Amino acid sequence: MSYLLKGGIIATFTAGADKPQCCKSDILVEDSTITQIAENINAGPGVEVIDCEGKWISPGMIDTHRRHIQSALTADEVHIGQLAGCLDALHSGVTTLLDHFHAATTPEHANKCLEATIKSGARVIWCPARQSGPTQVFPTLEWANDGEAAKWQMEMLRELGTKDGGKLTADGRVTLGLAYDLVGMGPVSVHQAAIEFAREIPVALITAHVVKAPRILTFRDAGLLGPDIVFSHCNCLFERTDPDDEMWEAMKEHGCAIASTPVDELGMAHGRPVAMEAVRRGVKCGLGADCLSINGGRTHEEIDKHGLVSPRNNKHHSADAFRLATLGGAEALNMQDIIGSIEVGKKADLVVFDTDSVNLAGINDPISGITFHATNADVELVMVNGEIVKRDHKLTKVEWGPVGRELKQKAAEVRERFPPERLEALWSKWYDSNGAPVI
Template sequence: MSKSSSPNQPSSILLRNGLLATFTKKDGVTTTPSAHRADVLIQGDKITATDKPRSLDPPDEALVIDCTDKWIAPGFVDTHRHVWMSIVSGHEDWTLAEYVAKLSFIAALHVTAEDVYIGELAGCLQALHGGTTAVVDHFHCSNSANHIEKAIQATIESGLRSMLCVSCPSLPSSFEPPHAQISEIQIETLKTLAAKDKGRLTPDGRVTLGLAYDMQGLNPTEDERIISLARELNITPITAHSVGGPHLKAYSKKARLWNEAGLLADDVIFSHCTDLGHKGCDESEWELLRKSGAGIAATPEDELGMGHGEPVTYEAIKRGVKVGLGIDCASITSTEMFPAMRFALQHERGRAHKVAADEDKALKYNAFTAASAFRLATLGGAEAAHIESKIGSIEIGKLADIVLYDANSINLANIIDPFKGIVFHATAADVEWVIVNGEVVKKDGKLVRKEWNEVAKELKRCAGNVRDRYKESDLEARYNALIKQFELQMV
């Protein structure tokens, strides 16, 4: 494939006279900041100045971008995505238990390191194309050291900012009963990677090493060993699934269990936390999450459709718990964060309207604005991922992860408010420029580091190979076996 870096990147970029839409640390969680015209100066990897429009002078040889007809906004921070899963497809109609049985217990076992490379690369590029500049990547296909190495290679080549959370363990080592063995190869690989530069997988810190750990509670001694090792080696964040409910009872009460084991801290991100909306939930977990500083990664699009349960996104906001958004899997939902914002906001509005309607009343106003969903996908996501001091907003001193929207596009031409426009009307087609760490990775609507057509050819080839390897497998038999093993009550 073509070049994987951009040697002609300017050392400075001046964004001139754009309509700036961002939350800052001074803005309240449920406020709506005022969008305003501004210049933004990027030098190296950081934002060094913001000022009145046409007031900043560009340094010598700076790239000057006329943003008169553009919106300037922070890139999205996706707090939960299985990036490698761009190599698999066709899961849009599955339930959660069906996904576990057919993907985790069958299809994923046939994914090679070569497949992981192209899936990871395509997934990173899909994120960038849609204006997502940072991802918490729950990499649960770490079947070998080579799989991990290829995922890292692809992520670095893409230009995406990634907290690459290597799963330990990865996939089930037996099915009847289901069991996963922590691999010492994975442990040694983590130690080796962390030792190079304190968890930094690139010299500029754009890609860092995290841990995905879903085995907590099965072996307390191993839990203590693995989590303590991660913290000792500066492997952060640590992310885990918390779902519960009829489809995934084994993943319930996770905040409480981590706390009881002495493992809950502010470097943890729990994905979904839909268990907090299920019958028999532990209400005290909300306070555990708030006090510990642990974050929630909500993925409302697939949570609603697969059986995870009701999204708890806005309930977390009300209770003062850190929460961000994610897309989860490209094989199930959109690769863009725009639907995630809409699903989160409209679900909360629909819930509130129903509560009122059940009492024969009508809400006079919606409690949460479009801007609140924008915050969830930007600064809120950075807070949930524990990196709000570095990214998530456009402020002096922060890393330059910035998106420019075409305000004259078909979708946005008559939209005055960029917060509303980005949440309700925009798509990846409106994302004109993407800057990560001060580097232009999408320009005039086209990805810079890779030729997508070449990536697409390899993606289709490898995806076909994966399907061929398990085409003789009886997916329905595996699903029925899982239903029986976990004593799921299906209707």
């Protein structure tokens, strides 16, 4: 299909610009690509005109670290959880996801997850994790079947990666990556071989968690850093203020990226988010949601803690956050040539906001409006790769009703298997009555 988005207000960053561009213009989309941006474009034959008069049009948001589901689920539960999670992202205007899929514990789990991912219509770098499910949790964690899991997981990686250069869909919307959190455990040579294997395929990206431990140096010393590495969180970097700090230097030297997830990092007490410091230091960085079940955070905690006078202006602005969520995320995923901004020649991953809504009708600045005021209820239309997946505020590629009903049913089954008293008993083995870890 070809579409002409008529009369909208485009809000976008472009490479090299220190400020966003906001202007009224038409956008012509042919097949999967933006082919023209100008005022008063005439629609040719076969082009559907979409009235965007006065509405805001932004690039699709990019989530550089998301986990839709957890590992203690059946394959069917994984399928519906993954599908619902991807649809939730699209409903909110998030068109691209780096999915750290850590429940690839059986071939069936992996296949069901990939099937749901493709069905959703989202643009996804699908990163199954090279790890097995634990065979014992208490008193110590054990993975008795990890050797067997490693064999089939790496074979799956080879099979998927060599079919079409890592494209998991014909249009390239879903591509293959790898989640690898094992560096630092066991022989270094094993991890070097695994990551070398993944790069030879090659996978699009390799993602790993770094929170408080100095794992960046562990990767560096093993010779594993590179521009295809995306580290999630990196809160350990916040206190490292030395201009020549070796971890920051290693990140920049090797072109690695950070996936910063401020809301859940603050909610889980990971530490202070480092997104803006990464921008200041010239390290690639994007934003992510991580686990949507986790929420929280603090505002100006240092000001409140020390009784300081609040500053007149924040150090960072809505435009900084907007860029991190769009072009910054594309740069972190090495996809800035095809997504992240509204430019001729780029893929048509676009979001149209209803500016007549309760949330946005009184806002005249698209950047602050999208960053601070918009919710998924204000997202009127979402396009991924030139395909409309949400229109008139409703998901269109996959109908939500049946998904929602199955999700409720499966969630009830999970709650029945894991009632509060069982979860409390499990937690009591790990934490004492004051919430301190039991060593």
